[in-house]
Amino acid sequence: MKIGGLIKFTLIDYPGRVAAVVFTQGCNFRCRYCHNPELVYPHLLQEAMPEEEVMAFLRHRQGTLEGVVVTGGEPTLQPDLLRFLADIKKLGYYVKLDTNGSKPDVVRAAIEQKLVDYIAMDLKAPFEKYSLITGVEFEQHALQESMDLIRRSGLAYEFRTTYDKEILNDADIKAVSSLVQDQHYRVQECLPVAKEKAALKVMHAEL
Numbered sequence: 186m187k188i189g190g191l192i193k194f195t196l197i198d199y200p201g202r203v204a205a206v207v208f209t210q211g212c213n214f215r216c217r218y219c220h221n222p223e224l225v226y227p228h229l230l231q232e233a234m235p236e237e238e239v240m241a242f243l244r245h246r247q248g249t250l251e252g253v254v255v256t257g258g259e260p261t262l263q264p265d266l267l268r269f270l271a272d273i274k275k276l277g278y279y280v281k282l283d284t285n286g287s288k289p290d291v292v293r294a295a296i297e298q299k300l301v302d303y304i305a306m307d308l309k310a311p312f313e314k315y316s317l318i319t320g321v322e323f324e325q326h327a328l329q330e331s332m333d334l335i336r337r338s339g340l341a342y343e344f345r346t347t348y349d350k351e352i353l354n355d356a357d358i359k360a361v362s363s364l365v366q367d368q369h370y371r372v373q374e375c376l377p378v379a380k381e382k383a384a385l386k387v388m389h390a391e392l
C-alpha cells in the first residue's frame with residue numbers, strides 16, 4: 186500500500202463513529218478543487234508511510250477507535266487494497282471506503298468479500314459536465330456500475346457532490362441528485378483551495 190498520511194482521530198469523517206483516516210497516494214482524476222494535490226500529482230508525492238506503522242497504530246488503538254476511513258487520492262487504484270482492508274477488518278474495525286467510483290470491480294470485490302461497512306462515492310457533476318471537474322476522460326458506465334453496486338450493497342453509503350459554482354449550477358445539482366434518487370445524497374461546499382496548494386497546481390499545469 187502506498188500510504189500518504191494518517192489522521193489518528195476524527196469525529197467527522199465516519200458518520201457516527203470515532204475513527205482514524207488513512208490516505209492513499211495516487212489518483213486517476215485531477216479535480217480542479219482537489220485539496221490533496223500532494224496525494225494526487227506524481228511529482229508532489231512524498232515518501233510513502235510504512236504500512237506497518239499504520240497497522241501498529243491501529244493495533245494500539247483497538248478498543249478506543251471504532252472505525253477506519255480509507256480515502257485518498259483514490260484507494261481503489263492500490264493493487265493490494267483488498268488485502269489491506271482485510272487486515273484492518275481482522276483488527277475488529279468498521280471500515281469506510283471513500284472512492285471516486287471509477288473502479289467498480291474493486292468496489293464489487295470489497296462488498297462481496299465483506300471488507301467494508303460504509304462506502305462514500307463522489308458524484309462530481311452531471312455526466313455531460315464530468316470532465317470539466319475531473320480534468321480527465323472518464324467511463325460513464327464504470328461510474329454507473331459503482332453507483333448501482335453501492336446502492337444494492339445493503340451497506341451504509343452516501344453519494345456526495347462538491348458544489349463548484351464556477352462549473353455547476355442548481356440545475357446540475359438537481360440532475361445529479363436525480364441520478365441517485367434517495368436520501369443518501371449530500372452536497373458539500375466547495376472550499377477555496379489553500380493558496381500554497383493552488384500554486385502547486387499551477388506549477389504542475391505549467392510543467
Ligand code: SF4
Nearest residue numbers: 212214215216219258
Ligand atoms: S478524485 Fe478526489 S483525490 Fe482525486 S483529484 Fe478528485 S478530489 Fe482529488
